[in-house]
Amino acid sequence: MTVARDASGPVAALSAFASQVHPVFMLPPLAASLFGAVLAADAVPALDGSFAPLAAGVHALAIFCAVYTAHVKDGYVDFYVRGEDDAHPMSRRGCLAGLVGAGVGFAAATLGVVLLAGPLAAVLTLPTWVIGYLHAPQLDTNPITATAGYPVGIALAICGGYATQAGALAPAPLAFAGVFLAVLTGVKVIDDATDYEYDRSIDKRTVAVVLGRRRARRLAYWLMGGGLFAVVAFTVDGLFPPSAPVGVVAFAAVAVLAADRDAATATMLLVRGAYLLLAGLVVAVFFRPLAGVPLPDVTVLGPYTYLATEVVFGSLAVWLLVRARALRRALVTVAVVYPLAYVWDWYTLEVGVFAITMRTGVELLGIPLEEHLFMFVVPALVLGVHETVHGRVAPPADAGEEPTPADD
Template sequence: MAFARHGEGARGDLSALLSQVHPVFMLPPVAASWFGSMLAGEFSLALGAVHMVAIFAAVYTAHVKDGYVDFYLRSEDDDHPLSEAGCKRALAGSTTLFFACLVGLWYLVDAWAALLTLPTWLIAYHHAPQLDTNPITATTGYPAGIALAILGGFYVQTGTLAPVAIAFALVFLVLLSGVKVIDDEQDHDYDSSIEKRTVAVVIGPERARTAAYGLMALALALVVGFVLLRVFPPETTLAVVAFGAVAAVSRRADSEIATMLLVRGAYVFLALLLAAVWFRPL
């Protein structure tokens, strides 16, 4: 078998490769790329598709590398569908796809489009075991990827970065950093035992939760501020109300349920922002 630890033939390999596609975590970065394209107004589907494939390849790289490190290097996981050689082959494949897209963006747009997209792969590949051991980079890695996806999606359509794209990227960076702190809180005890320094490990679960909701509140305040400055359309305040309601409910839940609620709340937040931008072009 070229990829799988279990199963036989092409079907086993395909199943192992597909196991690394995690829609809950893959959909937001791909949607963020599309969101960035929509912010540009009229956009090229072809250019948007190339950028979205690049983002998909970067996130796939992160999942494969994370699984490889957790099972083969850290012995954290009980099982893994990909063999050690299969992990390396999958990483080679996703990396090749990413850099093929990068070349396409360079050719179709310019070098800056490629350079703006490149950090998404760098974050993805180095998330484990380098970035996930530092409280700052462990928290901001995924949100930074989302922010870069928005900026890149906008840039490939326009060849420039407007204040609206930068503002939306900032909002998602702050909001999702807060959600990530709650997510990491679930693994506080285990992370402490292996000296994995997440925010919850460094400052304790209670203060980490306070910091997390502070970040989310700041992100929602930024949306309102950008509406007042006429950077965002007024309809984006609906997203603030919706996510604020979810966050209020999640505060009374444990970290696992809170993470589930907040991740789904982030989907609603993004969907309402998409609707506001789509029906009220900036």
């Protein structure tokens, strides 16, 4: 049987099989599986930090086989069924052999998961192969399943990896899985836009085709932003380690750089940003570098504390507005809002709704100096974020895109 399409022999066969191992897409699911296992070893008191490497390895093998199945099936459909690809290294029989081999490997690994870790881990593992096998041509024609398939696989890999160690699930792995589901779905929305013209020509309903590229880009950033905010919220709540937001800062910086880039470049940047996010969370969970470290106490500035925070956030607001070329318009808007805010602020202070302790004591027109600055800083920051989001996350429509309500 000839495995390679244009050559024969064992070397060509091995090369053809190896061609379906795509590290960029293969490594994150494997890392997610091991991340779930590490999370369980760290978080479950009964495990006392112990780690079952054999169970973790067998689960990672099952995930590998599921992703390999997706790659082989997708390549087969795109080349032999749809005629989308110009070339493919595997013959028809080679693709069949790859699917059978990956399926047998997945079944054996899943059986190993059952024996080593119990049925729950296997139940969480089985859908990853189903998603991989059905990705093409069944799931990749629907905007929801085409976009969320890979992120759902990552989420299942985290939960399954956790279950291989703990034999159960807990809020922490579910929360981490939800974060990556949201963030990676956003990345996938942008990635699918790289084939917008072709997908539109064959009526393939990706999110970009259904919503238009500008609206799809906005949706992608809402998903990624929601996932990143969840990390911060879960950290404040105590579910995530204190250093978890470090990964958020790294990914957010990359997302800002990618905001006004074309889909291909943005995808390249965001995929690497996702690696940084995962690395940051792994370090946070495994090493807990900020455990026991108290929050910075800015009240050491005494009466200048409130003023110092306003300088920091006010500087951020000015930077955003200058970057968006909206400083003058924003100042006009803030000036119009200021009289209403002044009356509101004076009244609430007068009737004792709240008190300001860490302030200079300087008053102007009946209210603290800091409150006057606050009434400029807050709306200016809101306007800066607004101008940045609507000016950079939604770049002009690319050539060939028909105007849609999404582009308003």
